[in-house]
Amino acid sequence: xxxxxxxxxxxxxxxxxxxxxxxxxxxxxxxxxxxxxxxxxxxxxxxxxxxxxxxxxxxxxxxxxxxxxxxxxxxxxxxxxxxxxxxxxxxxxxxxxxxxxxxxxxxxx
Amino acid sequence: xxxxxxxxxxxxxxxxxxxxxxxxxxxxxxxxxxxxxxxxxxxxxxxxxxxxxxxxxxxxxxxxxxxxxxxxxxxxxxxxxxxxxxxxxxxxxxxxxxxxxxxxxxxxxxxxx
Numbered sequence: 001x002x003x004x005x006x007x008x009x010x011x012x013x014x015x016x017x018x019x020x021x022x023x024x025x026x027x028x029x030x031x032x033x034x035x036x037x038x039x040x041x042x043x044x045x046x047x048x049x050x051x052x053x054x055x056x057x058x059x060x061x062x063x064x065x066x067x068x069x070x071x072x073x074x075x076x077x078x079x080x081x082x083x084x085x086x087x088x089x090x091x092x093x094x095x096x097x098x099x100x101x102x103x104x105x106x107x108x109x
Numbered sequence: 110x111x112x113x114x115x116x117x118x119x120x121x122x123x124x125x126x127x128x129x130x131x132x133x134x135x136x137x138x139x140x141x142x143x144x145x146x147x148x149x150x151x152x153x154x155x156x157x158x159x160x161x162x163x164x165x166x167x168x169x170x171x172x173x174x175x176x177x178x179x180x181x182x183x184x185x186x187x188x189x190x191x192x193x194x195x196x197x198x199x200x201x202x203x204x205x206x207x208x209x210x211x212x213x214x215x216x217x218x219x220x221x222x
Contacts, residue, residue, distance in 0.1 A: 090209030
């Protein structure tokens, strides 16, 4: 069965510090990986997906099939990055999106 | 209406009562989903519907039922609420061509006493 693991419940950094939110997955096929973000008092929204290989708000994520990881990175954190981040896996055969337990990022001034 | 609308935003409910959370989308998306969000457990799929007239069970379907009579509406019903169903419920939708890209509602906070 497909599974997404986010080992950190809370990640606290200072403004300007690098950020890496970890995500590991288990799935026997070829998954599609996503990062979703939920800012305070806002709805959950898509941040980026591995297929597009783009950088959104300075964040990037590379799919590492060997390590089954999809870590989210940003070189210099900003206070406005404080939010809840969810890694998610889409398994085409199941047509469903499976979420990890989430990591709360807190960026302090 | 723009996107996904959920109602009510918040509700306190006595255990044993019946409750329906409403979800409406105006994007003509084929697929719709209900998730519950709990601290430390993340988002867990309750039920889903890939197209009007069909529904399926997610990870935690017990105690919940859904219907999909048309494309736009996907109500979630708790037949007899229990305190463990206290949670924030999110409805989401996606088009058949955008696998994995979900559009979410603002959530419904339900407290069962």
